[in-house]
Amino acid sequence: MRIPWLKWILLGLVTVLFLFFPFLLNEFHKPSIVPGPHVPANFMPPPEHRIPYPWVNIYRPELQNLLLIIFFYLNYLWLIPKFLAKGDAKKYALACGLTVLLFVVLTWAMHNFLDHLNHMHAINLLRRFPGLFVSYFLVTGISIGLGLYEDWRKTQSERETLQKAALESELSFLKSQVSPHFLFNTLNNIYSLSVTKSEHAPDAVLKLSGLMRYMLYDASEKNVPVEKELQYLADYIELQKLRLTEKVKIAYEVKGQPGTSEISPLLLIPFVENAFKHGISYSGESTIHISISCSSSELSLHVLNPVAATAGDQKDKSSGVGLANVKKRLALLYPGKYKLDISNDGRHFSVALHLQLGKS
Incomplete structure (x- = not known):
């Protein structure tokens, strides 16, 4: 079970404080034993009549705390990962119970040894057992709680990693759909120019090469200027x-300066492409309005095009691919950071996109 270095430092500090707290407390209070069977509580004899507090009793709490600390790390770093984290609760309960019993006996033996050094009568194990059991039970609960929390954090981190990988995979798939969709439409346009032997065909091929260069080298990035x-x-x-x-x-207008702001590549083109595909009437006049306003933190796109009479009769299955694609990309890339309104009243098709931008 891996713990961030900061948590190791915190655990180390808590361990040191827990271990040496009794010694520090003794240094501040300087306890002493006053002779005599009946001494008033508020009586303070002069220093020369005081008997120093036995050194054995000074270190007794520290040694007991040391055993508690050893048990804590043994349970936290070995027993919990080996049994409980793997779902084997029965083996963990058995192993932990035996370990607690072992440490209770060790603690009792330590107290008896110190009592012997201090010329005191040894206390029966059964008398010390309840208090020792409660202490180790509390340490067991703390280590289990911390261990389960770390296991939950690890599971959450792995889940987030998998979700991020799945998201990136889905975005790559959606972005890969944009390129062929646009390429097919543009090649159809160039084909139309070549059939009519238009003088604009060479210029169209040159512009297409520039667009393809952008799609190959820039569109593979997560964000572009x-x-x-x-x-x-x-x-x-x-x-x-x-x-x-x-x-x-075609009424195309750009207002404002984007500065160093960035955007996901090929995010705006589906709206414009849709306008050209379905907003052009070959029997009458039609106007496509495209307006973009941007700043260092926001971008707004408005597209308005007429609904051509022939557009409603088209059965092209790819007609909805672009818009469905970009809607999904917006939801994945800019959750809570965009507003998209699309309307179609039968005569006009409009798109209004407001997007919060990031900076490089």
């Missing part, structure tokens, strides 16, 4: 513009 994410978003929008006709208007 907000400026990089916004630049990625701007390049994506420019890439989309290459395939759009004049009937489609």
